Amino acid sequence: QVTLRESGPALVKPTQTLTLTCTFSGFSLSTSGMCVSWSRQPPGKALEWLARIDWDGDKYYSTSLKTRLTISKDTSKNQVVLTMTNVDPVDTATYFCARTIRNYGSDYYYYMDVWGKGTTVTVSS
């Protein structure tokens, strides 16, 4: 059974760096084709995709946020960490991680399948 759980501070001050951890089970990030993505959702608003890290260490970031985001993995701990620098109140949101799979075949593609329950972060002084 695949599960993911997000963790991090509930409250962060503006200009600080936010560090979020996704701890997962039921799959390994050392397995070819396995990846983890982060998305977020401000209160009452739409989902926004943030970043992805692949089994081989490749990293991808939202075009609008890439200068502020860093994603990393610790395969031995089954964890993926997302850091966001210089946070602002507009970064207040619930942050989700999701297992992401690369399909191998005649056409290769990625898809997010299992999601964590999310962790809520408020940015306020």
Added chain:
Amino acid sequence: QTVVTQEPSFSVSPGGTVTLTCGLNSGSVSTTYYPSWYQQTPGQAPRTLIYRTTIRSSGVPDRFSGSILGNKAALTITGAQADDDSDYYCVLYMRGGTWVFGGGTRLTVL
């Protein structure tokens, strides 16, 4: 800037059929965007319904189906049920390996 468009809201009667769409502000959606669809109720995590345009995720009932209709991706719910009353999001896979979510559709079943 890439903007993925969805109807803000839709309503359907129980037992009815509804089609939600997912478009692009700068062109057509095709299978090469590998559209996915997610269902979300307030306070809950998204649930994956459809990926790679048409493939249902594990455990998703066959009343949910995905397709390309004209220049948009589409999610059709056939025989809507009360617990289909949710928000629905599409996401498109972009060149460069990134995703862009749509603004979501609030579906009311009444």
